[in-house]
Amino acid sequence: MNSEDPKQLLVISGKGGTGKTTIVASFAALADGEVLSDCDVDAADLHLILHPEVKTREEFSGGKVAVKDDNLCTDCGICREHCRYDAIDENFEIDSFSCEGCGVCEYVCPEDAITMEPVLSGYSIESSTEYGNMAHGELVAGEETSGKLVTDIKQKAGKIAEDTGKELIIIDGSPGIGCPVIASLSNVDLALIVTEPTLSGLSDLRRVTGLLDHFEIQGNIVINKYDLNLEVTGKIEELAEEDGLTLLGKIPYDSVVTEAMVHEKSVVEYSSSPVAREIESIWKKVKRALKDVS
Ligand code: SF4
Numbered sequence: 651m652n653s654e655d656p657k658q659l660l661v662i663s664g665k666g667g668t669g670k671t672t673i674v675a676s677f678a679a680l681a682d683g684e685v686l687s688d689c690d691v692d693a694a695d696l697h698l699i700l701h702p703e704v705k706t707r708e709e710f711s712g713g714k715v716a717v718k719d720d721n722l723c724t725d726c727g728i729c730r731e732h733c734r735y736d737a738i739d740e741n742f743e744i745d746s747f748s749c750e751g752c753g754v755c756e757y758v759c760p761e762d763a764i765t766m767e768p769v770l771s772g773y774s775i776e777s778s779t780e781y782g783n784m785a786h787g788e789l790v791a792g793e794e795t796s797g798k799l800v801t802d803i804k805q806k807a808g809k810i811a812e813d814t815g816k817e818l819i820i821i822d823g824s825p826g827i828g829c830p831v832i833a834s835l836s837n838v839d840l841a842l843i844v845t846e847p848t849l850s851g852l853s854d855l856r857r858v859t860g861l862l863d864h865f866e867i868q869g870n871i872v873i874n875k876y877d878l879n880l881e882v883t884g885k886i887e888e889l890a891e892e893d894g895l896t897l898l899g900k901i902p903y904d905s906v907v908t909e910a911m912v913h914e915k916s917v918v919e920y921s922s923s924p925v926a927r928e929i930e931s932i933w934k935k936v937k938r939a940l941k942d943v944s
């Protein structure tokens with residue numbers, strides 16, 4: 651990455667439903683038309699608030715599946731002997747749901763009767779919103795977000811930023827610590843972890859912090875609905891201090907967040923509640939922290 655590349659802010663959480671999207675949508679409204687990127691494709695709900703208008707929608711293939719040409723097949727059975735996933739039946743037909751796309755059958759078939767063909771996993775999309783351009787994804791039913799799709803969405807966001815001269819990409823990351831999150835961490839300048847004061851939130855936070863440490867990414871933290879359990883909030887604050895995370899804010903519980911969602915608005919546009927004011931204060935701190943990242 652060179653100094654002219656746009657900066658990347660990644661908002662993540664240990665699990666879904668911690669209020670991550672509420673914060674990203676508010677940041678989108680507070681930012682000055684920066685590029686947005688929704689990498690939480692399994693639970694993509696940023697569009698419910700940002701109402702993107704699709705500009706391009708490209709097919710995305712996350713893997714391949716073996717396809718047999720019956721005209722070439724001689725029923726020798728060699729492919730079945732070698733398939734470790736039991737994806738080829740006694741009639742040497744390939745079950746595309748069991749096929750893991752390893753390509754061994756294509757390699758061993760003496761008749762070249764098998765080819766590996768891409769499977770449609772979803773779509774990689776570029777849209778415009780009233781808050782700026784957005785890169786996001788959509789999955790075909792039954793498919794899960796893959797690291798590849800997240801990488802594709804991030805590359806798209808990077809290209810949009812480059813073409814439009816924007817200096818920041820705000821990324822709504824996948825929850826957890828799996829492959830999609832790891833893909834979303836690449837080239838990130840600042841990570842903001844959104845957590846809630848529950849015991850599971852505390853252990854999720856430890857796992858996410860470990861991941862950020864591993865990739866040497868500066869971690870910041872926001873405690874959402876902090877007043878629902880002040881004891882656990884205190885423990886999270888202690889953990890943040892021990893792990894060198896910067897606490898950027900504590901958002902109180904308020905039903906106005908749900909009301910804003912029902913009205914398909916970010917909470918900072920919907921109200922001037924304490925929640926909205928706290929998110930505005932967090933955004934100011936995020937901007938300052940981004941300035942300090944070289
Ligand atoms: S190895 Fe090739 S020719 Fe033999 S059964 Fe499989 S597909 Fe048919």
Ligand code: SF4
Pocket residue numbers: 715716732733734735736737738744748749750751752753754755756
């Ligand atoms: S690609 Fe691999 S998993 Fe799929 S049918 Fe061939 S050998 Fe089996």
